[in-house]
Amino acid sequence: MEELSRAIVLAGSAIGAGLAMIAGLGPGIGEGFAAGKALEAIGRQPEAKSDITSTMILGIALSETTGIYSFIIALLLVMVNPLIGRL
Amino acid sequence: MEVNGAKIIYQNDWFFLSGSVVTTWVVMAVITLLCIFLTRNLKVHATSKRQVIAEFLVKAANNLVKGNMGERFSYYAPLAAAVLAISVCSSLSSLLGAFPPTGDFSTVLGWALVIFTLITYWKIKASGFGGYLKSYLQPVAVLLPINIISEAMTPMSMAFRHFGNIASGMIISMLVYSALGALSATVLGAIPGVVGQVLKNVPIFQVGLPAILSIYFDLFSSCIQAFIFCMLMMVNIKLASEG
Numbered sequence: 001m002e003e004l005s006r007a008i009v010l011a012g013s014a015i016g017a018g019l020a021m022i023a024g025l026g027p028g029i030g031e032g033f034a035a036g037k038a039l040e041a042i043g044r045q046p047e048a049k050s051d052i053t054s055t056m057i058l059g060i061a062l063s064e065t066t067g068i069y070s071f072i073i074a075l076l077l078v079m080v081n082p083l084i085g086r087l
Numbered sequence: 088m089e090v091n092g093a094k095i096i097y098q099n100d101w102f103f104l105s106g107s108v109v110t111t112w113v114v115m116a117v118i119t120l121l122c123i124f125l126t127r128n129l130k131v132h133a134t135s136k137r138q139v140i141a142e143f144l145v146k147a148a149n150n151l152v153k154g155n156m157g158e159r160f161s162y163y164a165p166l167a168a169a170v171l172a173i174s175v176c177s178s179l180s181s182l183l184g185a186f187p188p189t190g191d192f193s194t195v196l197g198w199a200l201v202i203f204t205l206i207t208y209w210k211i212k213a214s215g216f217g218g219y220l221k222s223y224l225q226p227v228a229v230l231l232p233i234n235i236i237s238e239a240m241t242p243m244s245m246a247f248r249h250f251g252n253i254a255s256g257m258i259i260s261m262l263v264y265s266a267l268g269a270l271s272a273t274v275l276g277a278i279p280g281v282v283g284q285v286l287k288n289v290p291i292f293q294v295g296l297p298a299i300l301s302i303y304f305d306l307f308s309s310c311i312q313a314f315i316f317c318m319l320m321m322v323n324i325k326l327a328s329e330g
């Protein structure tokens with residue numbers, strides 16, 4: 001019985017980790033969008049390239065946060081297995 | 088496959104010394120020695136290559152800070168350069184086989200808390216202690232918990248971002264490594280006879296491919312995360328000082 005409940009919790013953690021990483025979708029789309037807009041801006045104003053690039057990198061880094069959060073959650077679920085302790 | 092944190096070097100009842108702390112000390116020593124080496128025998132007109140490199144680095148740091156924080160904060164250049172240098176060197180220490188200190192959440196959280204202290208200092212300086220406390224009740228008093236959370240999330244998100252990027256790089260490299268090892272064991276084990284049995288233990292596919300991944304995950308990601316960390320620090324301090 002103990003084994004079975006452990007297995008169920010582990011399976012649930014693994015599935016949860018996989019589901020958490022779906023959040024990687026959002027930052028991917030957002031960052032691609034930001035990079036595309038930055039390219040458009042550079043095309044219009046090539047002389048402002050360095051400013052645009054550094055601002056874009058900062059914005060991309062900020063929007064990446066949600067993806068990183070989901071990665072942390074997935075990491076915790078797989079590596080630390082916090083839910084095992086709840087049995 | 089096993090993913091572990093930094094190795095614990097010394098441990099007793101109330102204290103433990105993790106490998107990432109020791110790596111950080113080594114990195115600090117290396118940076119200090121490099122600075123001493125670069126700034127010895129300075130001349131008014133640069134004659135040595137060493138001095139040219141030193142001047143280039145100092146100028147780059149000054150320009151970065153002046154460009155992002157304005158002339159008023161130009162004395163923050165040493166801080167920004169120090170954060171940038173220690174972050175880059177810590178992350179790149181993984182190239183030498185050490186556990187990168189930035190892959191340890193405690194290290195980056197420590198840096199982020201230092202920066203958070205600075206941000207709070209500038210906030211209090213800009214609007215006074217009363218004004219700082221009052222800013223938690225803006226725009227309406229009901230939002231107090233939300234404001235406290237968003238304030239606490241500043242260092243947390245900075246630390247999570249840096250840690251998450253380096254740690255994900257480490258884990259992905261490790262996954263690729265073990266997958267390539269398993270692949271070569273399967274493929275070479277299929278060779279009949281003694282030859283296959285011997286070759287099975289040689290992970291031939293692990294040669295080469297992980298190095299290409301390492302260019303992105305170790306070199307590019309380390310440098311860009313250090314830059315972003317530094318950039319966020321400058322932007323946050325500047326915004327805080329404007330009240």
